[in-house]
Amino acid sequence: MVFLDDDPTAAAARRDRLDTLAGEPYTSDARIFAGTPTQLADPLQELASTGLAGFRLRPAVLGHDLPAITRGLVPELQRGNAFRHVHEADTLRGLLGLPRPANRCTTTTTVWSDPKAGSHIEFSFFAYFARTAERAKSDFLFLADELRLREQGGKIYDLSSYDPDGPLPDIDPDAEHISRGRAQVRMYRDPLATARERREPAAANNWSIRDVIVETGNRQNFVGSPHHRRHHQRLRPVRRRRRLHPCPSHHPTGLDDFADRAVPPLQEQGVFRKDYKGPTLRDHLAAAAPW
Known part of the structure; x- marks a missing residue:
């Protein structure tokens, strides 16, 4: 999981805020990175050099992190010839601007792989x-x-x-x-x-x-x-x-x-529906509006 900001202190603060959004301490044995793009590029490159064919960067639940990774971290990884693919979604954009319950906060993934690791898996x-x-x-x-x-x-x-x-x-x-x-x-x-x-x-x-x-x-x-x-x-x-x-x-x-x-x-x-009641995905899934 990646918390990215030009200010490393702000990145760490957003990492701590995840506990507040979730309503309980966030525990995981996954690797967590917090810092600026330049600070994170080297440890991620080093992690890739250990032989991993690829791994996922999970932006934090804050809406700032997805574009920050795209605009800040990805170029740093590209300079090291480690970045290959990015899969983006708008799930996180504007999340903080909506009064959405904590249990509706979701994350998306950024996928990248290291060519030097010899991975032949492509999308x-x-x-x-x-x-x-x-x-x-x-x-x-x-x-x-x-x-x-x-x-x-x-x-x-x-x-x-x-x-x-x-x-x-x-x-x-x-x-x-x-x-x-x-x-x-x-x-x-x-x-x-x-x-x-x-x-x-x-x-x-x-x-x-x-x-x-x-x-x-x-x-x-x-x-x-x-x-x-x-x-x-x-x-x-x-x-x-x-x-x-x-x-x-x-x-x-x-x-x-x-x-x-x-x-x-x-x-x-009769397992898969044939018609839909509304024009949006939210209508199709019968999901309540977050506002």
Whole structure:
């Protein structure tokens, strides 16, 4: 998380103000940076030089930080040849000018990667999740990165030699070389224990790698083609909920396959709405106005 300001004291003050906005102390084992663009460029460059293929800079919940990162920190990173991609949103702009409840304050992400780390992951690369399937039933994959590529210790491991519809391989994660600030460490404190927990039901139920991802994932993930029978069976419980939130690959055409291939059958089942009551996204989500 980055708190950026031309005045380092002001940056630290905004970091402290996060506790006030949240209503409770903000605790995280992620890395937190506060300071000016020049002050932050060197430690971020150093962090990238350790071998991380990429990481996210999360602007603080204050509206000032998103444009500050774009205009101040990004040029510093570009001078060091470490900046590659930026994904911006207007979520934070003008946030302080609106009497929005603290629980409605959100953050966005800025994504960048270090070319020197040898990362071959680009936004367009994630298009493979819907286009590189070898079987008709897996033409449309969610969480393909769970099945194909894993990153540990700054290294990308290609798991494409394992058949997604084959048995779960008897391999253990390299628990000693995982960055302690990464999301999988915060979610799975003991990677070896997590591997055992997933391996035991996989053996008992004769699950494939794909089945393990579907059955043990911590989100409502659907793996398969839009018309795959099992895919639709897993969608049925969602009808009781108000909306379906697709998470496509992070590139400009990431929603195209979902919109063209998955939305029509979902509309036929009544899972995905066909009309909307208002002209704005707030109307579509039935979200209350913040003013």
